[in-house]
Amino acid sequence: MIKIGCHLSSSKGFLHMGQEAVSIGANTFQFFTRNPRGSKAKPLDMEDIHAFRQFAEEHGIPVILAHAPYTLNPCSGTERTREFAFETMEDDLRRMEYLPGNYYNFHPGSHVGQGSEEGVRQIAEVLNHILRPEQTTTVLLETMAGKGTEVGRCFEELHEIIERVELSSHVGVCLDTCHVYDAGYDIVQNLDGVIAEFDRIIGLDRLKAIHINDSKNPFESHKDRHERIGEGALGLEAFVRIINHPKLRELPFYLETPNELAGYAREIELLKENYI
Template identity: 65%
Template sequence: MLKVGSHISSSKGYEAMGKQALKLGANTFAFFTRNPRGGSAKEIVPEDVKRYQMLWQEKGYGQIVAHAPYTLNACSDKPEVRRFAKETFSDDLERMEYIPGNYYNFHPGSHVGQGAEEGIRLIAKMLNECLKPKQTTVVLLETMAGKGSEIGRSFEELQKILEQVELSEKMGVCLDTCHVWDAGYDIAEDLEGVLEKFDKTLGMSRLKAIHINDSMNLQGSHKDRHARIGEGTIGLEAFVRIINHPALRELPFILETPNDDQGWTKEIALLREHFCDS
């Protein structure tokens, strides 16, 4: 069965997230570890976590994808911003061990004029300071659209980060369809070519999750504006190929489209309708 879900509010705890995902028809989901704009995280209640785990195991569902706050910028030119990123990142990884074996996704960051090489060095430095040998969480670098000074606009930039990470076995990649399209990768007409390039640069074993979003922009626009599935410039036919591709079909697909619960329920059903189980 297709593993697909959307972002779920984490304000009411893990059990509530799991139940909300089920209402949408989802069998995976994403959530922010704290307010997307930063700040302190909600206290974890062990009993709530147990109830969620029992619910999820009863359904036989698999991994979910946590998302770091957008304000986390490991390669800022400001020491206090980098310090916030490291402290938040470390705290989130400790919290993730309450739900072992899942994914923690983050935007690599923006070098704000320092240059991509220095930005990559700073991101790898934070990862080397935060990753632990015994952690069960796999940290995912997200592919980015390339706005401004964003790091991660190409597969090569992500690989340059990974090759500097000491515990690289704890690392993976989350491919955002809107972002890679806006970055210039033609996933609509040349999906095979894009995946071949990903494999040659990063290795397909690194790809752990997909943010499945259409785009409001033309390919290569570097703007990052998500659209509902089939209502953007990528188009429904491309997404049918993506969810059914042999190298992708077993991955968790997370919707980040501009929608509400009713809209996500329809999108989840739409994608399931076009998924070939055989």
């Protein structure tokens, strides 16, 4: 069975997100840990967490994906911005342990003129400060489209970050289909080749989740604008190959397409119909 979900609002709690996911045919979901463009997180509701854990077990929700806010930049040229990223991620990981065994995804950040090597060093430094041997949450570096001074525009940069992390067993990768296509990895015409390159540079054992999004822009555009499945530059046939690829099909897939709940339900059904 395909593990498929979408991005849901966390404003009403985990149980509500689980119920929403099931109502649209999903068996996993992604959520922001706090306001995606802010800093404050809601207090933990232990009754809600307990109710969700029971609901997830009853309804076959094996794993969920937390997403750090977009405002984080652990490789900023400004010390206070780096401190904000450190404090937020450390707090998020502490909170995630109340839902053990899940994933926490973040955008590696932008080096803002310092150079990618310095960006890589600073990102790894933050991870070395916040990761704990006893944690059950796996932190995922997201593949990026390469706009501006983004770090993570190529597999080599992600590999360099992971290589510098002392507790690298707690680190994986979330591959975004829109981002990698915009970055210049041709998953439409050469999916096998891209997967082989990922395996050679990073290792497929590090690939834990996939953001499944079409792109509004053409190949190697470095733009990062998501489109609905089958309505963008990648096209439906590419996604059928992605979700059925023997090295990807068991991973959880998360939609981040421009949709409301009903639109996500249609996309989930579409992907299920094409999952062999």
